[in-house]
Amino acid sequence: MGKKVGSEKLGSLYTTGRVRRRREWRGVRDTLYDYWRWLHIMGILTKFIVKPRNIKAFFRYRWMANYLAAPMMVDRHTQGLRGPQLRIAHTEFDLVMEDIAKLLDNLFRGDRKIGNDEEFSKKVVLMDENEMTAVMMGFPTLKGLSRETPAVYVSVLLNQYAACHYIDVAQEFGLPGDVCPMPEAEAGVSIDDDFPVLGACAIQCNTTCDGSLMGNGVISKRLELEDGVPCFQLAAPLRHRQEDVQEYAAQEIRNAIRFIEEHTGEKWDWDYYFECAKRVNESTRHRMEWLEMNKTDYPQVFGSNLALYTETNYMAICGKVPEFVEADRKISAIAEKAYKKKNMVVKEYRHRAIIWGVQSHFYFDFLIWLQNCWGILPLTDMLSMVSTKMISEDDREQAIYDMAWLTENMIMRNRTHGGYKVLLDELWEFCEEFRADTVILWEHISCKALDGMHGQFEEKAREKGIHLIWVDHDLFDPRVISRQGIRDQVNRYMRTVFREEPLDPTLEVLTDEHSW
Amino acid sequence: MKDLKHLYFFEKLLEDAHNDLVRQAQAEGRRCAATVCENIPEPLLNLPGVFSVRLRAPRTGTTEMAGYYLTSFLCEYTKALLERAMEGGYNFADCMIAPDGCSMLNRCVENMELLKTMQKEVFFYEYMEIPMKADDNGLNLYVLQCRNHILKPLAERFGIDVSDAAIRSAVEEHNRVCRLIRQIGEYRKEENPRITGYEFHILTLATYTAPKDLLVNRLEETLEELKTRRPDAKKPWRARVVVAGSEADDVDFIRLIEECGAYVCADRFCYGSFPGRDEICLTNEEDALTQICRQYMYGGQCARYMNQAKIQERRSYVDRLAREYHADGIIYEQMKFCDPWAYERMVGTQVLREEYHYPVLSVDRPYAVGNSGQLRTRVQAFVESVELKKLQGGGR
Numbered sequence: 001m002g003k004k005v006g007s008e009k010l011g012s013l014y015t016t017g018r019v020r021r022r023r024e025w026r027g028v029r030d031t032l033y034d035y036w037r038w039l040h041i042m043g044i045l046t047k048f049i050v051k052p053r054n055i056k057a058f059f060r061y062r063w064m065a066n067y068l069a070a071p072m073m074v075d076r077h078t079q080g081l082r083g084p085q086l087r088i089a090h091t092e093f094d095l096v097m098e099d100i101a102k103l104l105d106n107l108f109r110g111d112r113k114i115g116n117d118e119e120f121s122k123k124v125v126l127m128d129e130n131e132m133t134a135v136m137m138g139f140p141t142l143k144g145l146s147r148e149t150p151a152v153y154v155s156v157l158l159n160q161y162a163a164c165h166y167i168d169v170a171q172e173f174g175l176p177g178d179v180c181p182m183p184e185a186e187a188g189v190s191i192d193d194d195f196p197v198l199g200a201c202a203i204q205c206n207t208t209c210d211g212s213l214m215g216n217g218v219i220s221k222r223l224e225l226e227d228g229v230p231c232f233q234l235a236a237p238l239r240h241r242q243e244d245v246q247e248y249a250a251q252e253i254r255n256a257i258r259f260i261e262e263h264t265g266e267k268w269d270w271d272y273y274f275e276c277a278k279r280v281n282e283s284t285r286h287r288m289e290w291l292e293m294n295k296t297d298y299p300q301v302f303g304s305n306l307a308l309y310t311e312t313n314y315m316a317i318c319g320k321v322p323e324f325v326e327a328d329r330k331i332s333a334i335a336e337k338a339y340k341k342k343n344m345v346v347k348e349y350r351h352r353a354i355i356w357g358v359q360s361h362f363y364f365d366f367l368i369w370l371q372n373c374w375g376i377l378p379l380t381d382m383l384s385m386v387s388t389k390m391i392s393e394d395d396r397e398q399a400i401y402d403m404a405w406l407t408e409n410m411i412m413r414n415r416t417h418g419g420y421k422v423l424l425d426e427l428w429e430f431c432e433e434f435r436a437d438t439v440i441l442w443e444h445i446s447c448k449a450l451d452g453m454h455g456q457f458e459e460k461a462r463e464k465g466i467h468l469i470w471v472d473h474d475l476f477d478p479r480v481i482s483r484q485g486i487r488d489q490v491n492r493y494m495r496t497v498f499r500e501e502p503l504d505p506t507l508e509v510l511t512d513e514h515s516w
Numbered sequence: 517m518k519d520l521k522h523l524y525f526f527e528k529l530l531e532d533a534h535n536d537l538v539r540q541a542q543a544e545g546r547r548c549a550a551t552v553c554e555n556i557p558e559p560l561l562n563l564p565g566v567f568s569v570r571l572r573a574p575r576t577g578t579t580e581m582a583g584y585y586l587t588s589f590l591c592e593y594t595k596a597l598l599e600r601a602m603e604g605g606y607n608f609a610d611c612m613i614a615p616d617g618c619s620m621l622n623r624c625v626e627n628m629e630l631l632k633t634m635q636k637e638v639f640f641y642e643y644m645e646i647p648m649k650a651d652d653n654g655l656n657l658y659v660l661q662c663r664n665h666i667l668k669p670l671a672e673r674f675g676i677d678v679s680d681a682a683i684r685s686a687v688e689e690h691n692r693v694c695r696l697i698r699q700i701g702e703y704r705k706e707e708n709p710r711i712t713g714y715e716f717h718i719l720t721l722a723t724y725t726a727p728k729d730l731l732v733n734r735l736e737e738t739l740e741e742l743k744t745r746r747p748d749a750k751k752p753w754r755a756r757v758v759v760a761g762s763e764a765d766d767v768d769f770i771r772l773i774e775e776c777g778a779y780v781c782a783d784r785f786c787y788g789s790f791p792g793r794d795e796i797c798l799t800n801e802e803d804a805l806t807q808i809c810r811q812y813m814y815g816g817q818c819a820r821y822m823n824q825a826k827i828q829e830r831r832s833y834v835d836r837l838a839r840e841y842h843a844d845g846i847i848y849e850q851m852k853f854c855d856p857w858a859y860e861r862m863v864g865t866q867v868l869r870e871e872y873h874y875p876v877l878s879v880d881r882p883y884a885v886g887n888s889g890q891l892r893t894r895v896q897a898f899v900e901s902v903e904l905k906k907l908q909g910g911g912r
Contacts, residue, residue: 174862176880178589178853187859206648206822210618213648213820214859217827221863224824233822235648237657238616244664245645248657255653416619419643420626448590448855452623455585456630 003027005082006347010372011506018516019072030082037090041071041097048101053115057108061194066155066162067104069516070097073158076365077304080372080504084338085345088301088331092309095327099312104150106143110198112227125260126202126229129153129186130212132410133318134403135203135234135256137280138273139266144203147195149316152185153361156476157308159516160362160483163476166192180446181476182361183215190219197227201263203256205234208412209449232259238417240408249404270396276319277393277402283313286328288388293335294379295434297349298342300335303367303378307359310384315411348503350375351467354430356382356457357442357450358412360473363483370440373487373507374494379434382442383411385426416449424453424460431466438467440490444475469493483512517747520715522734526722530767531574533600534608537726541567542608546727547674550609552597552625553617554786555646555818557808559686559796560666561613565676567727569609570787572765573600576884585627586620591853592883593763594624601633610638610674613666615646617820618856642669649823650813658809667805683804687796693728696735697793703742704781705841708751710742713759713780717770720789724765753779755902756842757877760784760834760864761849762819762857769885773847776895778902781841784817784834785849791815791833819856830860831867838874845875845902847895852880875902 002008003026013020023038025031045067048054058064074093081089108114110121123141127133129148136144155162166188167181173191175184189195202223206213220231234256237245257268287310290301317324353370355378360366370376387409391402408414415423431439441457444450461468471489474480491508494500502508529535542548549561549568561568573596582598600606612634614625622643628634629641642665647654667678676682697720703711719738722731754777759770763786770780784790796811798804817830838846848865850857858880865878877898881891 170862174865174878176850176852176858179855179858204822210620210820210855211859213822214856217822217824217859218863220824221827231824233649233824235654235822237645238622239643239645242645244660245657248645248647248653248660251653251656417616419616420623420630443587445587445589448853449619449623451587451589452585452594452620452627454587456627 003030003082004347005080005345006372006503008080009506010079010504011508011510014510014512014515016511017514018069020075023075024079026082026086030086034078034086034090037094038071038074040094041074044097044101045070048105051105053108054105057104057111057114060113061151061196062165062192063151063155063162063189063194066159069158072516077308077368079365079368080346081368084300084334084343085305087334088305091327091330091334092305095323096308096312099317099321100150100154103145106145107147107150107196107198111196112198114196121198122200123264124199125264126199126223128203128205128207128216130182130207130315130410130412131203131205132315132407133320134406135253135260137276137319137403138257138268138270139260139264140269140272142260142264142266144320145199146316148186148189151189151195152182152476156361157364160478164479166194167477178446180209180211180444181474183209183211185476187215187218190222193222195219197229199229201260202229202231203234203260204231205407205410206236206238207410208416209447230263232256234407236404236408236413240414240418241422246401246404249408250400253400253403253407270399273399274393277391277399279319279322279325281390281393282325283319283328284388284390286332287314287384289332290335291380293339296339298339298344299377299379300338300343301331302380303371304365306384307367307381308364310386311411314386318406345377346371346375346503348375349377350500350503351438352377352379352434352436353438353440354379354381354427354434354436355440355442356427358444358447358475359383359442360444360486361476362478363473363486366486369487369507370490373502373504374490374500375503376438376440378440379436380430382415385430386411386414416447420453420456423450424456427457428460428464428466431464436466438469440469440471443470443472445472445480446474467493467497484510517710517712517745520738520745521741522738523715523718525734526718527767529722529726530572530718533569533572533574533605533725535726537730538569538608540730541727547610547676548608549670550606550612551614552612552621553615554792555615555617555812555816556613556644556666557662557812559683559690559808560662560805562686562690562728563670563676563678563682564685566670566674569726570724571597571606572725573597573605573883574767576600585631586623589853590623591620591851593851593854594620596883598624598627601628602631604633604635606633607635609634610636611640611642611669613642613644615644617646617818618854620854638673640669640673642666646820647813648820650816650821650826651823654813655806655810658813659806662805662809680804683808684798687798687804687808689728691795692732693723693735694793694795696732696739697723697789698795700735700739700742701789701793706747707842708747709779709781710745710747712774713783714767714771714774716789717780717783718767720783720793721765721767721787723793724787753777755779755844755899756781757845757847758782758784758834758838758841758843759788759847759849761861762786762851762854764788764849764851766883766885768887769881772885772888772892773895776892777899778847778895781843782837784837786818790837791817819860831864831872834864834868835872835874843874844906845877845898847877847879847898850880852882875905
């Protein structure tokens, strides 16, 4: 117990219940910092909850109860962290928390069932959960809000069982149990009439997979036909690396912008767009710096600290919120300083790993477990390997193609679509670049696009002499494969193939089945 | 009823992807373009000098090898195709034109490519982007994709004439077969039909899997034969159903339904005659390619079309068929593990029940139905429920 990394036996903090035995002791300075940030998160929650409409929402929407676990979620993602990594984690997670709180507040303000602020609602454009929000970069007076993000996506990060009810609802309605639980749960929320209803219009997108595409049909049926919110389906091409689909993609963007203009009465603002584009580029440059650093012996922004923040910043924020660029700068500064000091995150680095595939949402902190338990460094993950292309900051025609490019290359989609090269071949290129000896391959069992390359992954890894550790899971549903079921797959490989002992043996088996 | 003269021939034809007519056409020096999806415009693969075969894997047993590459979670059609490809079952093909339609079919074909399953030296793969919405932008994409991924490679690699005139003549040939199938299918509207759903399914399937020009004579003879064919006096059917849903190329599937007493009066599924055997109407005001793509896009009933108008149309289309063919109920089927049709079946079933008031049987099924007891029981129970409703004066 102390300020040194690895000084706390982290498994001893677990109980069989929802919460931990006590807060982690990280030495005086880090503990105080962590506690101060914990208070900050409690402050965000308090500020949110004092509004009567938000209290009303707690009683109206089943999924809102999950937000009581918000501070615990940050604790899970900071386990074992000290010094710079702890500060990077809080810079990111606290900002994401604030952003989600704002999103919720806005949703309930316009929600016909809660705040019913009609004027505000007219300025809202609903977006998909897994959708690039590039088409909102030129509408400074409009709010692009996602209902699925707080209802489903974030909820599962907070409480592992959050989506189970909605998965069951969809299946009771007749959906087979083998589809991806993410669009399944989103469809379940819609069937259960548990989405806030607001907005002048909605932009849906064929995001990551067939399930996601089809789930949108269920949602738009209620949204468009029952709630009267017009929906535009933005059909981004699947084979996004082909030249001959780019004009089509660009036209889809033009059509989407026109649709928003028609339904909101607002005009596209190029100045604001280019302002956002500059921020997108700056964020990209920071991300590239972090990835470069991760190729060295002393990675600084990786694992949990890279994954969730990149997802939020790249896709949902997309240059629209200046605070995120400020956070990028702060993170880069901390990381550079730590890199110069050859700062290590755990006491021993044993394996350098690329995390590939679709991560389990109910166990998003698995990456931090990998490093704490086995000294496996999750250098980067599939969802963080998104576009690094600089977008135009002044050319209007090029900007349309840039938005199309970003939309085609939204997170996950840029790998699950586009042919096997982007999913299979580029993985081995990254292994080489990052000098990785191991691939942790999340096999989201109901992700058909990933499953379809199963044999190829295995054969190619064997051919290249890379350790491939399969980690099966069912994304949003811990009833199929539990958190311990996930850990066991790694434990088994580490003991039988690598013949290693864990860095922290107390983490090998955890009693977190009932935990948030 | 007396057996149709050519039924046995057609049935034999469907026992192997590399069937006698495919062999005959190749012996004549024609190229075989394989495909796996209804979204690839067929006439473009049937230009002079080339013919299309939509791949099936008849007599599929187990799919262990494909299961290793694709896992047990992928749709059984894709696993069966990959297994057959690995066994060398499609080595007769000269190229594969695959759409990036659904993820699973795409992965299936990609695995065929990565595993080097096709042995001909000239063999090539083309992957097409297919629009997901029916609109002008989608049409432009469709036309461009057909040009770049069908016409151009066929011309460059096999010297096929891809001119507008050649396309128009291919459409004519295509329409001839479509007309025949439609005319034969019309008999299914009769109260005591002179053709069974199974027989019709066999004829339709054959047109997807063999060179069309080599089938025409037998189809014409079958049509003639049907004109005077007499159904049994006592009709064996207890209910009439439309089968709607995903890929179904299994000859046993429709047979099983009909053995349970349900007459399949209309077939809206991939490999069915709706909308796959609709004629393509061409005018001289526009190039043939654009017109073909427009018809495929606006007429297509594929679940992956994502705009709400198309989604609604899919349900009204089934309703229209049910009314036109006097169906008592609808069987909504889905290939096990098919994502697009999983959602479509769920919502389609609810809508057709609640909004259109049809009795609907909603089932998922394996690729090779065989003598599936589960499916048989489900269909039998459905037939009984439809019968009961009719007896009680209920139903639609």
